[in-house]
Amino acid sequence: MTTQLTFDQAPSAIRNPRPKPPSSFQKMYRHYRSSLIATGSILAGLLLWEFAARLIIRDKLFLVAPSEVIVRSIELLQTGEIQQHTATSAFEFFAGFALSAVVGVFGGLMIGTSKLTRNIATPWISALYSTPTVALSPLLILWFGLGMWSKVIVVFIVSVFPVLVNTQAGIEGADERLVETARAFGAKRSQIFTKVLLPAAVPFIVAGLRLGIGRGLVGVVVAELFGATSGLGYLITVSSQIFDMGALFAAVVILAGAGVISTELVKILERKIAPWRA
Amino acid sequence: MADALTLERSASAHTNAKMQVVNLVKRFENAATGQSMEALSDINLTVQKGEFLTIVGPSGCGKTTLLRILAGLIEPTSGQVLLDGVPITGPSPTLGFVFQSDNLMPWRTVWDNVGFGPEMRGERKKDYAPRIEHLLELVGLEGFAKYYPHQLSGGMRQRVNLARALAIEPDVLLMDEPFAALDAQMREIMQDELLRIWKETGNTVIFITHQIDEAIFLADRLLILAARPGRVQELMDIDLPRPRTLEIKRTPHFTEMADHVWHGIERQVRASIRHEQFASGAPKRSGAELAS
Numbered sequence: 001m002t003t004q005l006t007f008d009q010a011p012s013a014i015r016n017p018r019p020k021p022p023s024s025f026q027k028m029y030r031h032y033r034s035s036l037i038a039t040g041s042i043l044a045g046l047l048l049w050e051f052a053a054r055l056i057i058r059d060k061l062f063l064v065a066p067s068e069v070i071v072r073s074i075e076l077l078q079t080g081e082i083q084q085h086t087a088t089s090a091f092e093f094f095a096g097f098a099l100s101a102v103v104g105v106f107g108g109l110m111i112g113t114s115k116l117t118r119n120i121a122t123p124w125i126s127a128l129y130s131t132p133t134v135a136l137s138p139l140l141i142l143w144f145g146l147g148m149w150s151k152v153i154v155v156f157i158v159s160v161f162p163v164l165v166n167t168q169a170g171i172e173g174a175d176e177r178l179v180e181t182a183r184a185f186g187a188k189r190s191q192i193f194t195k196v197l198l199p200a201a202v203p204f205i206v207a208g209l210r211l212g213i214g215r216g217l218v219g220v221v222v223a224e225l226f227g228a229t230s231g232l233g234y235l236i237t238v239s240s241q242i243f244d245m246g247a248l249f250a251a252v253v254i255l256a257g258a259g260v261i262s263t264e265l266v267k268i269l270e271r272k273i274a275p276w277r278a
Numbered sequence: 279m280a281d282a283l284t285l286e287r288s289a290s291a292h293t294n295a296k297m298q299v300v301n302l303v304k305r306f307e308n309a310a311t312g313q314s315m316e317a318l319s320d321i322n323l324t325v326q327k328g329e330f331l332t333i334v335g336p337s338g339c340g341k342t343t344l345l346r347i348l349a350g351l352i353e354p355t356s357g358q359v360l361l362d363g364v365p366i367t368g369p370s371p372t373l374g375f376v377f378q379s380d381n382l383m384p385w386r387t388v389w390d391n392v393g394f395g396p397e398m399r400g401e402r403k404k405d406y407a408p409r410i411e412h413l414l415e416l417v418g419l420e421g422f423a424k425y426y427p428h429q430l431s432g433g434m435r436q437r438v439n440l441a442r443a444l445a446i447e448p449d450v451l452l453m454d455e456p457f458a459a460l461d462a463q464m465r466e467i468m469q470d471e472l473l474r475i476w477k478e479t480g481n482t483v484i485f486i487t488h489q490i491d492e493a494i495f496l497a498d499r500l501l502i503l504a505a506r507p508g509r510v511q512e513l514m515d516i517d518l519p520r521p522r523t524l525e526i527k528r529t530p531h532f533t534e535m536a537d538h539v540w541h542g543i544e545r546q547v548r549a550s551i552r553h554e555q556f557a558s559g560a561p562k563r564s565g566a567e568l569a570s
C-alpha cells in the first residue's frame with residue numbers, strides 16, 4: 001500500500017526540476033516529421049502496389065491497381081452509390097457505437113462500484129467478452145431484418161464489452177492511497193467517485209472506446225456481408241459477385257479511412273479530457 | 279480501560295489536551311493465513327494544544343498505522359482517540375494529513391491539488407484562491423501552479439503534499455516522514471519553514487521521521503516507539519530554547535540527546551534491519567512478514 005521509507009534506506013535521490021516544456025515550434029516539427037515519414041511510407045506502399053498490379057500480376061481479377069481503384073471510386077461518386085452505401089454503414093456504426101459507449105461506460109461504472117451488480121454481471125461478461133459475438137449476426141438479421149437496425153445491434157453487441165470491461169478495470173484499479181487521501185480531506189462518497197475513481201478510470205475508458213471502434217467497424221461489415229440491402233459490406237459482396245474489384249477496394253479504403261479517423265477523434269478526446277497524460 | 283478513559287477525560291478538563299490516545303491497540307488480520315499481527319499494543323499518549331511532538335522508531339513499528347488511526351482513517355481494534363475530549367469516529371476537518379508517499383492526484387495541477395481540501399468542503403474558489411497562492415509561495419512553487427505532478431521532482435511533490443494539508447487551515451498537522459524525499463538543504467529550509475508556520479498558526483503538530491536530528495530539532499517532546507508490537511518506549515522532553523537555529527545541532531546538549539535517542543532505538547533498528555534482510559525480496563506486508 002504505502003511506500004515504505006526505512007532507516008536503512010538512503011534518502012532517495014532528488015531529481016532536478018524538469019526543464020521548461022518544449023516550445024510549440026519544436027513540438028510541431030516533431031509531429032510534422034513523423035507524419036511526413038508516415039505519408040512517405042503509405043505512398044511507397046501504393047507505388048509498389050501499382051507496380052505489382054501493372055507489371056507482375058496483370059490479371060485484374062486478382063489484383064487491381066490503385067489508379068484503377070481511384071477511377072472506379074470517382075465513377076461511383078458520380079452515380080452517388082458510394083455516398084449512399086457509406087451513409088448506411090456510417091449510421092449503423094455510429095448508432096451502435098454510441099449505444100455501446102453509453103451502456104459500456106455506465107455499466108462499467110456500476111459494476112466497478114457495486115458488488116451486487118458485479119456479481120450479477122461477471123459471469124455474463126466473462127462468457128461474452130472473448131466470444132466472437134459477430135458470429136451471431138445471421139441470427140440477429142433473422143430476428144431484426146435486412147435493414148439497418150440488425151446491424152446497429154450487431155455493432156452494439158461486439159463493441160460494448162471492451163468498453164464495459166475497461167471502464168470496470170479503471171474503476172477497480174484506482175489507487176487505494178488516493179482514495180484514502182480524499183477521505184482524509186473530507187471527501188464524501190459521491191466526491192470520491194467523481195473526484196478520484198472517475199478521473200482514474202478515464203484513460204481506461206478511452207482505451208476501451210478505441211478497442212470498441214475497431215470491433216464495431218468489423219461488426220458493420222460482417223453483418224452486412226450476411227445480408228443487407230445497402231452499405232459498404234453490401235457493396236463488397238455485390239462487387240465481388242460481379243468481379244468489380246475497383247468498387248470492392250473503394251469500399252475497403254473507405255473503411256480503413258473510417259478506422260483511422262475515429263481513432264484519431266478518440267485521441268483528440270483523450271487529450272481534451274485527460275491532459276495530464278500528455 | 280474505562281478507568282483510564284475517565285482519568286484521561288478528567289485530565290483534559292484542566293489541562294490543555296488536544297489529542298488523547300487511550301489504551302490503543304491495533305491488530306491486522308491476514309485473511310490468507312488467518313493469522314493476526316499486533317501492530318500497536320496499548321498506546322497511551324496525550325498531546326497538548328500547540329505542542330510539537332515527534333515520533334521516531336524502527337521501520338515497521340507502526341508509526342504510519344498510529345497516524346492513520348489518529349486521523350480517523352482506520353479504526354483501532356480497541357481503545358480510543360479523543361480530539362478535544364471527543365472520541366473521533368472518522369476523518370475530521372480540523373486535521374491535516376501529510377502523507378509519506380505524496381499521494382497527489384495525477385490528473386490535478388499543482389494548484390488544484392493544493393486546493394483539494396477546500397474544494398471537497400464546498401468552499402468557493404474565489405474565497406480560498408488567495409490562500410492557495412500564498413501557500414504555493416510559501417513552499418516555493420509559485421511558478422509551478424499549472425504543472426501536473428508527473429512534471430515535478432520528488433521534493434517538489436512533497437512540498438505540494440505539505441501545502442495541501444495546510445490549505446485546510448488545520449488545528450492539528452499529522453505528518454508522516456514528510457521530508458524524507460528532500461535533499462539535505464531543502465529539508466533544513468522546510469524544517470525552518472515548518473517551525474515558522476507552527477509558531478504563526480499555533481497548530482499542534484505530530485511529526486513522524488526516521489531522522490533523529492530532525493526529530494530533536496523540531497520537537498517539544500519526542501516519542502520513541504518500540505517495534506513488534508509497536509509500543510511507547512520513551513517520551514523525552516526536548517528542552518532546547520526556541521527559536522532554534524541550525525547551530526543548535528552542534529551543541530553538546532543536542533548531540534547528547536541524539537546519542538540517547540539512538541541508543542534507545544539502536545537495538546530495535548538492528549533487529550528490524552535483520553528482519554528486513556530476512557524478508558528481503560518479499561513485498562512489505564506480505565504473508566511472510568506477517569507470519570514472522
Ligand SMILES: Nc1ncnc2c1ncn2[C@@H]1O[C@H](COP(=O)(O)OP(=O)(O)O)[C@@H](O)[C@H]1O
Nearest residue numbers: 306317336337338339340341342343344562563
Ligand atoms: N493495512 C495493513 N494490513 C496489514 N498489515 C499492515 C497494514 N498496515 C500496516 N501493516 C503492518 O503493520 C506494521 C506497521 O506498519 P507501519 O505503520 O506502516 O510502520 P511504520 O510506518 O512504522 O514503518 C508493519 O508490520 C506492517 O506490515
Ligand SMILES: [Mg+2]
Nearest residue numbers: 004341342378
Ligand atoms: Mg511509515
